[in-house]
Amino acid sequence: MTSPRYIKIAMDLAERIYRGELAIGEKVRGRSTLAGQYGVSPETVRRATSLLSEMNVVKVYDKSGIYIESREQAYAFLQQYRTKQNFQEIREKIAKLQQKKQAIEKELNLYLDMYMEYAIGLEQHTTKDVLRYTLTQQSAIIGRSVASTQFWRHTNATILSVTRNAREFISPGPDFTFQVGDDITVVCEPEHKEKLTKFLAGGM
Structure with missing residues (x-):
């Protein structure tokens, strides 16, 4: 997070006071001159x-101007605002890491679901349960990914492969997107065949 300009100017003046560039008791240039110097x-x-x-680094007199008051307070001012800056930076980094963590957890859960889907499919696999379907334009899964359709949850069937233009995709991943004409090979229990057929034909 970028600090406001007035804080940056205050820190710059405090730094100059602490380094001795501005001596105790010295009068600082007028506001208009400082404004021109800093471009504000x-x-x-x-x-x-x-x-x-407010931190007794300088003393401001309405008519006579601004005078340097304390080198020690200039150091204290710098420490205070640097601590605030560090705190803000750490807080922002934590927020970004939390966002990354949420994204990773979401992706992990997605792959865990896929893993369970394939594991269950392997356990239930028999030759008579292997079925093949060709997707038509009416299918509700056209243009959607494997993950977004929640294929197994809707059908209790596991996708073994998808054939497209003579190219075969074995166990397509969650980002695989279905297209018209795809030949889908699945393994499914007999009692779920009707539900699978309706799902692929058009309904979700």
Whole structure:
């Protein structure tokens, strides 16, 4: 996260005070001059010097100007705002890592479902249960991926392969997308054949 300009200006002034570039008791240039130096408005400079004044780094007098007051407080100011910046950066990194974690967990659950689907299919596999279907334009799964159709949950059938234009896709993964004319070979229990046929023909 990028800090506001007035905080950056306050930190720059505090850094210069701490390094001794601006001496204790020295008068800082006027707001208009500082505004021109930093390329900001006088109001932005006012907010920056107000921050420093609150921590007794400088003393602001309405008519006479801004005076350097404490090198020690300049250091304390720098430490405080650097700590805040580090805290914010860590919080943002945690948020990003949590998003990545959620994405990984989602993908992991997807593959676990696929694994269970194939495992159950292998256990139930018999020659008489191997069926083949050709997808038509009316099928509701055209243009959809294996994962998005939740194929096994809707049909209790496991896809063994898909043949497309003489090319065979063995155990297609979750991102595989169905197309018109695909020949799907599945393994299915006899009691689920009717449900499978209706699903492939058009209904989800």
